[in-house]
Amino acid sequence: MSYLVLTKNRYDDSQRRTALVIHSINNNLEGDIRGIFSHLHASEAANIMHYLSVSQRSKLIKFLGDDFDYYILAFLEDAVREEILHKWANDKLGKALANLDEHYALEILSDLHPEHRKAILKLINHDDRVFLEKSLSYPEKSAGRLMSYQIVALPLNWTLEKTIKFLKNAKHLPEDFYYIFVVDLQNRPVGHISLSNVYKFDKYSTLSDCMSDEDISISSYSDQEEVALIFKQYSLVSAPVVNNNGKLIGVIDSHIVIDIIYREREEDFLHLAGVEDDGLHSNTIDTTKSRFKWLFMSSCTAMLSSSVIAQFQSVISKNAALAIVMPITASIGGNAGMQVVAVIIRALSNQQISKLNAARVLRKEITVALSNGVFFASLFGLISYFYISPKISLVFSLAILVNIVWSGFVGMMIPMILTKFRFDPALSAGSFLTASTDIVGNAAILIAASYFII
Known part of the structure; x- marks a missing residue:
């Protein structure tokens, strides 16, 4: 050992x-x-x-x-x-x-x-x-794949004396278990009692008298993310798993859920970077294939952004200074949007956001984006006023304000829409967001320049 x-x-x-x-x-x-x-x-x-x-x-x-x-x-x-x-x-x-x-x-x-x-x-x-x-x-990735069939479940009318005797004489108890689950005549879980409490109460008390009657059961077809959320929300050590008729068929322990939480977080982290699997230990061909499609998508969105810029070649040729500030506008919008995306994806995975509070969350994100937009528009506008020109300063400020506010809006809406259509927002949101903020940022600064400078 x-x-x-x-x-x-x-x-x-x-x-x-x-x-x-x-x-x-x-x-x-x-x-x-x-x-x-x-x-x-x-x-x-x-x-x-x-x-x-x-x-x-x-x-x-x-x-x-x-x-x-x-x-x-x-x-x-x-x-x-x-x-x-x-x-x-x-x-x-x-x-x-x-x-x-x-x-x-x-x-x-x-x-x-x-x-x-x-x-x-x-x-x-x-x-x-x-x-x-x-x-x-x-x-x-369902609860049925996670559960163990090794479970201690006893009738609610058993006395603690009978329960203790059973535990001492049983030959096939689970190697490690924390709760005795109490079931009714239809084998449906109605509560549980911890092993320590079995020895605390009077031996003639029944399990129904001593049990905790919190009825937190998990369907065998529940997704593992939902299982992890239930364990987190109710601080569970273990939970009974039931079939479609509500009958007890297994148990899930916390050590299994800890592994799920770690893997899901790691998966989401990789997805935000556009990586589907761990390429460190995968062979070169598989890793190349996995990353290629997201790089290809990024290339397509970059070309789309370039096509927007191409419509304003005459504006750029007459104001070369625009080439200095355009990358800043696109970059700061993308970064602001990714902050929102990360917060919204986390809220979605923890089931903290739905149609009931989506409007309130959206108002908050727009308000935050507007506040940050005003600050950074003023900051960069002031810098460009002294180091470039007053007209560029005006155009630059407007574009930054528009792009940051836009990033707050799409940073929330993109994950929400992807989730609605059953796509993984962690895997797809980044590409759509970057394309959106690049296009809007560049379009905003070039349109503003065509009005205020040309």
């Missing part, structure tokens, strides 16, 4: 250990490799493997042989795990899944091609296969 000790120098220790592993692999020091990995937590071992090249990872797994900890697979990035599993025979992969917790095994199976998955399931023992097949029948 390995113990993870957290220290201030943990990162430095990890880097030194990784360097030692790389040295040992390159010099075929198999004994040293086995010695290092025998004391590592699976997550630390996975972190080391992320630093290795494809050939070094293959060599490492060969050196470890039967000592390879299959739990390392659970902590690997998807691309690295896929690369490793692609080289394994079905019987080895089946053995690996049999040694993993149900949720880790399910996650790996979910990434496999359906035909490959079917072949692997045949190699797994009956009980584990039944669970995995049942979980795979639910939609991806």
Whole structure:
């Protein structure tokens, strides 16, 4: 058994250990490799493997042989795990899944091609296969995929004495659980009682007398983002999962939800940059394909913005100073808009905004944009007044004011519209916003120049 000790120098220790592993692999020091990995937590071992090249990872797994900890697979990035599993025979992969917790095994199976998955399931023992097949029948990223079927649920008329006796004698209790869920005659959850409270009340009290009757159940078809939101909103440790008839079928624990929250936030962060997946560990071709379409979209929007500028060539040719201030107008509008987009996307993901309060939020964003617009229009207008010309100052100020106010409006509306049509706003909003603020910013300054300067 390995113990993870957290220290201030943990990162430095990890880097030194990784360097030692790389040295040992390159010099075929198999004994040293086995010695290092025998004391590592699976997550630390996975972190080391992320630093290795494809050939070094293959060599490492060969050196470890039967000592390879299959739990390392659970902590690997998807691309690295896929690369490793692609080289394994079905019987080895089946053995690996049999040694993993149900949720880790399910996650790996979910990434496999359906035909490959079917072949692997045949190699797994009956009980584990039944669970995995049942979980795979639910939609991806649904509560049904996240829940565990290992749950303690008892009738509401049981006494605490009977409950304690049951807990002591039961042979197949979950390894870790926090609540006993109380159910009615139709197996519908009506409350829960924590393990500590089982021993606090009089032993002749019934579960219905002692339970917390908060009825916070999750549908097996709920999206994982909704599950995470429910856990956050109600500060849950675990929650019962019910079918369409409201009957208890499983439980979701907080440690599963923590992983969901981390992954969703990481995914949103990448999407805001126009990246669909983690390209660091993906192969070069997949990463190139993933990024190409968003770069192509950005190129199209840039050409659209350029076409607007092309309509005012005569204005620019007569006032070369406009070329100095145009990039500033477009840039400050884009930055202001991205601030709004980030706030609105976060509010949408936390279900803090809907048609009930959208108008109020829009008024606030327009007011904030107007305030910032007036300030920066005055600031840049003053600077350009002294360093360029009074006429350019007027045009520059008007364009900045218009573009910042516009960015506040579209920064809210674009994510709202994309969500309405079931597109991921984190993935698409940035491209649309940048195109919009570039076009409006450049158009505003050039139209103003054609009126006030020419």
